[in-house]
Amino acid sequence: MSLSLSLRALPRSSSACSHIASVQVCRRTYYSIHHPDPPPFPPVQATILASAIQHVPRLGFTQAAVTAGAQSTGYLEASTLLFPRGPFDLIRYHLVTERLALKDRVQFPADSKLGLTEKVKKLVVARLIANKDIIGHWQGALGHMSLLENIPASLAELGNLADEIWYLAGDKSVDFSWYTKRAQLSAVYASSETFMTTDQSPGFRDTEEFVERRLGDAKTVGGAAGGFTDYVGWWAGNGLGLARAWGMKV
Template identity: 40%
Template sequence: MALSGLTGNVLFRWTPASRYQSTDAFTDDVDPKETQRLKDEETVYETEIRHKILDAALGYVDISGWSKQALAEGSESLGYPGVAHGLFPKGGVELVHHFYQQSNERLASELPADIQEAQLDPLKAKDDLKILRLAVEKRLRMNAEHVFTGKWTEAMGLMALPTNAPSSLKLLAHLVDDMWHHAGDTSPDFSWYAKRAVLAAVYKSTELSMMQDKSEDFRSTWEFLDRRIEDVRKGIAMAGGSIGQMLIPLIMQS
């Protein structure tokens, strides 16, 4: 059984699991496994609704920003009541993180074909920085629409708030890990962390450059990225071929 809104679309559902959650009466004969199954079903349903609303809300970011208003407009566009934004207790940052995660997944899906098209080989050490250069530009271009409209500044501000920073850093960590994976990294030692720290710094500094770039097709940003990649290459060479060794002096100074 489901409770429907005035529009006819189902948002909140009543199920046997709801009854078990609302009262302890008459539950002595309830099968715990069945109760858990119904609760899991309800969780899946709510997750699907959340994703639909988030996807729809992205279409309103240029007008309403990364906000509860955009979430409400996305909800209403699907026929759900505007109060459905209550499914997102953290507000607009959940929309930012949804977009970030979607973009990360898109990069992971498309990057192998781009690497092949560029005739690069993840198994060749000489190609790893070229692959990373390709990956960073491709991922940042996914933000371009929101950079043009000025909304990415708002997104970065939301992600940097203390309450949101842990989740934001986790998304960045997954992003740079995927990039290194596609570049063929299999390091089992300290350099695993060092490589990801260096790439995260390159990515974030290039992202900040992109925010201020007024050149055509972000030409200045990609030139900035080329210089950062070259800095990494020179640093590795000076450290005897190891990113881990390159970072040790910085760690000792901190």
């Protein structure tokens, strides 16, 4: 499996859009403060999904939540046909919007004394905590993400998140470690996200400690020691196991 990782270090001047499952996907081929990100979803889909996500704490990542989102924004129930993957389209909306919100949620001053590892930890924990309101439904979401038809998009978004975290932490590497760092961080995040679904500690303190241990296991953040193998192995084992546990045919 390949990751869709974006080379921020190589600015270009064009962008491309495609359609996946009736959802517009725009991928920039440049990364610059002078060229803002294009909207990740067309307006109608974004409006419905933004409303549907508010129903997730009660209904979970389900077709019922998508339908409720359409109805509460004044669209006919037939508008849910815009989302042929149903729950996964809603899950993907959550993944993309929370990734894009990370840059506003965590910012480091220019004179910050934090090292790269500590910045990465803070960003990972901040992204995990963004799941707190829907954490009771996240094992089910992971199950949907592990269905064979959803794995490519799920892996691509996990890769995009790892890319975003390293970028926001200030990583400027342009050698082969660029890839190993992102593969390794993807493995750390995926395992931490699963751990969080069973964390009962106040404020998810145990999850934060788990993240710290997993980053520490790497000894040097970004080392090549099995990062990609762990990453793919998580999806082959834990991810499919979650899908089967939720009664999904995989």
